[in-house]
Amino acid sequence: MKVVAFERSVQGTGASRRLRNSGKTPGIVYGSKDAAAVIELDHNALFHALRKEAFHSSILDLEIGGKTQKVLLRDYQMHPFKPLVLHIDFQRVSATEKVHMRVPLHFTNAETSAAVKLQGAVISHILNDLEISCLPADLPGFLEVDLSKIEVGHSIHAKDVVLPKGVSLVLHVEQENPVIANARIPAVKAAETEEVAPSAAPAADAAAAAAPAAKDKEKS
Incomplete structure (x- = not known):
């Protein structure tokens, strides 16, 4: 530009x-x-x-x-x-000296992940950029974060991002390896799931109670 x-x-x-x-x-x-x-x-x-x-x-x-x-x-x-x-x-900047730069993250393929498609998870973007080091000629406009394989309860960290050739994370990011995205089931959806599961128990108890009564009726 x-x-x-x-x-x-x-x-x-x-x-x-x-x-x-x-x-x-x-x-x-x-x-x-x-x-x-x-x-x-x-x-x-x-x-x-x-x-x-x-x-x-x-x-x-x-x-x-x-x-x-x-x-x-x-x-x-x-x-x-x-x-x-x-x-x-x-x-x-000099062509021969590395620069430190924050570059934006582009999150892709969230809608195709099993966590979203099959389990209704919501993916949260914890960070929107990462600080990298590289020569000016290697500076990427953005870093792509593939979310297609993210699982519920799991996170993607900085070191999971595939970096272009000649690009590395700056030292403190490399050491801290921060979370940049995670997948969680929404609290409302989780509560609904918990409510549905116990409701099956009374039905089973009722069926068990009805069985002896039916046998007594047959004997009489």
Whole structure:
């Protein structure tokens, strides 16, 4: 994805306020051996870009003054209640240095799992992204989580996700191996099942009681 920005000549709270009032968003680019650069971007274009998943998890082509550099979105601040982007941060990346990035999880095949189809389970998504490490060229737009074989009462963990070549979980995720999804029978459905099972017992008792009475009647 390409992002067009312009060098910002003035800084400070007042300058940033005037910038926002003119439909621009202040930002900064840092990283690598180059000095940090303050920039400004068209607010509306940036606001719509932030609504795209790929903008948050892809290597971006940031153009400043006709020159393009590879960057990652690292942070942005929104107004507490207005649809207004207050500030944005980009980090330069090197083709030879690994990056740490949170990438979204795409859950697939839940509807074909036996837990859902045959047992009426509900699958809960505990996490929606995972932090990975890789070279910029290997950065995936998302990670796919196959739920087709999930079982009731079981969970899928971070280390169960199939990672693309060159991609690994960051160290703390690897060690913690958090749950990212699980399958459970809804409490209402479980209660209904428990109520149906005991109801068979009185019927069986009634049948057992009726049998001796029938034999006594035959004898008389």
